[in-house]
Amino acid sequence: MGKTPLIFPPGAPEAQSPTDDTDVLGRRLAGLTEREARLRRIFEQSVMGIILRDAQGNILDVNAMALRLLGYDDKAELLGQNARILVHPDDQQAVPVSEAPRGCRGGGLTSLERRYRCKDGSWLPASAHFGLLDPERDIYQVMFQDISARKADEAAREAALAEARAASRAKSAFLANMSHEIRTPLNGIMGMLQLALDAEPTPEQRDYMTTAMDSAKALLRILSDVLDVSRIDTGRIVLRDEVFNLDETLAPVIDSLRHEAHIKGLEFSRTIDPATPLRLRGDAARLRQVLYQLTANAIKYTPKGRVTLAVAPTRAAQAADGLEIDFAVADTGIGIPADKLSEVFEAFSQVDPTLTRPYGGTGLGLAIVKGLTELMGGRIALCSQEGEGTEVRVRLRFALADGPVRTASPVVADCLSGLRVLVAEDEAINRVTIRAMLRKLGCCATLAENGREALEILAGETVDCVLMDVRMPLLDGLSATRAIRGGAAGPDKAGIPIIALTAHALAEDKETALAAGVNGYLSKPVDLDVLARALAAFLPCPSHAGKNHTF
DSSP states (O other): OOOOOOOSOOOOOOOOOTTSOHHHHHHHHHHHHHHHHHHHHHHHHOSSEEEEEETTOBEEEEOHHHHHHHTOSOGGGTTTSBGGGGBOHHHHHHSOTTHHHHHTTTSSOEEEEEEEEOTTSOEEEEEEEEEEEETTTTEEEEEEEEOHHHHHHHHHHHHHHHHHHHHHHHHHHHHHHHHHHHHHHHHHHHHHHHHHHTTOOOHHHHHHHHHHHHHHHHHHHHHHHHHHHHHHHTTOOOOOOEEEEHHHHHHHHHHHHHHHHHHTTOEEEEEEOTTSOSEEEEOHHHHHHHHHHHHHHHHHTOSSSEEEEEEEEOSSOOBTTBEEEEEEEEEOSSOOOGGGTTTTTSTTOOSOHHHHGGGOOOSOHHHHHHHHHHHTTOEEEEEEETTTEEEEEEEEEEEEOOSOOOOOOOOOHHHHTTOEEEEEOSOHHHHHHHHHHHHHTTOEEEEESSHHHHHHHHHHSOOSEEEEOSSOSSSOHHHHHHHHHTTTTOGGGTTOOEEEEESOOSHHHHHHHHHHTOSEEEESSOOHHHHHHHHHTTSSOTTTOOSSEEO
16 A cells, blocks of 8 residues: 555744754644644544545545545555545436535534445445545545434334325315215205205104204314314415405304203303404404304313403504404313323323213314314413313404405395206205205206216206206216306307306315316205305306306
């Protein structure tokens, strides 16, 4: 092996006068020699691989750790070679070998990750640090260390994340299918119950049917809760930004729950601080959902006493971009043990089952509240004492409204009389249900069992509107809608109003349907009043005319 290059030169000694003692010069040279030896030991014993190179990338020296990491036995195999032979081609393309030295001429270190070729042809992932060692001779050092373990951990995390995403997609697909399969028969049950309740039953029959309807609505709420938890977990809820009236937003919550509180003999009240602005901008539907879950939960777990909903702005000063509002729901119910407070916001979590079993429920309500509150940028606080009651306080920020409040137009029943509606639905019970509802509204219904049959009927008959189920055999509803928009049923039918009538209730299903060309979207089970509003939206009445609607 050739002589090892002298990388740590002692340097030229300072000029000495003839009168200097030769012993002084000797000691100085000995000290420099010792310094070089010390630096050489540090170089060779470093726990990091070190390569010394010139500005062109030619290798001048390597230490023992570099040889060990790269699998070489003798540094002579690398000396004189260009560092390019060690660097992965892709890494050279990202940062050429000659660029790193230019980036560290100021005396600092330039760090990046690179893959180095080992003697056996494998690639070593490494964290490399470049520095200028000798400015006079343009010598640079490259210190690197093995990061294989870290890269393996990162790959394992990526694989686990990919697996989790796949599981999430599978869960979402399962929930979507479950929603469809449950909502489809539920549509027939609730639809027929609505029609039966409108058929002047006896008081006893009305009591039976009302009980059955309440049970069906409870099942629908459970199904909706499960879907909401899935959408929150996967981040697929998109908030709306609209002007709304706070009092009008609260009214349906109060009206729907006042009866339940009355049945249990509870005192139920709502207060709004006079300082609270009523015209706000935000997502009114999600606010209503949060307050419904909180209030319904309070009523459920309060056997006696009272439940209150209080609304007030926070003490923080109102800013130009809006203000914070506190929504506090308090009850005198069973309360929550101190050791369970941290668990109640978890999905499917309940307080001690021996206490909560008599009240039922899935344990999803507070999980949905927490998810929606965080999604809306708010905060939630819980205070409870076992046996005395609970208070849940949600703090949300809203912008102050500067535009008109959107209000729903009343349905004019006379406008629906004689409306010719084509119903494309593959489920026989749902066809009967929808047809009966349409007749109740004064409409004329024509039935089709699939999208292909709907196209044929539409091409040969005069129709004012289409109710299109999404999932059907032979030709599904979205494909049929695209075909209609493309003129497959005739150019005069290409713009006919089409309302998707489907058991698919996820937000992405709605967006997909709207993108396919439908004008409106109705989720099963369909309420008679909602169906009437949907149909009226596309009539030539000035107060109902519209383009795209979601009901």
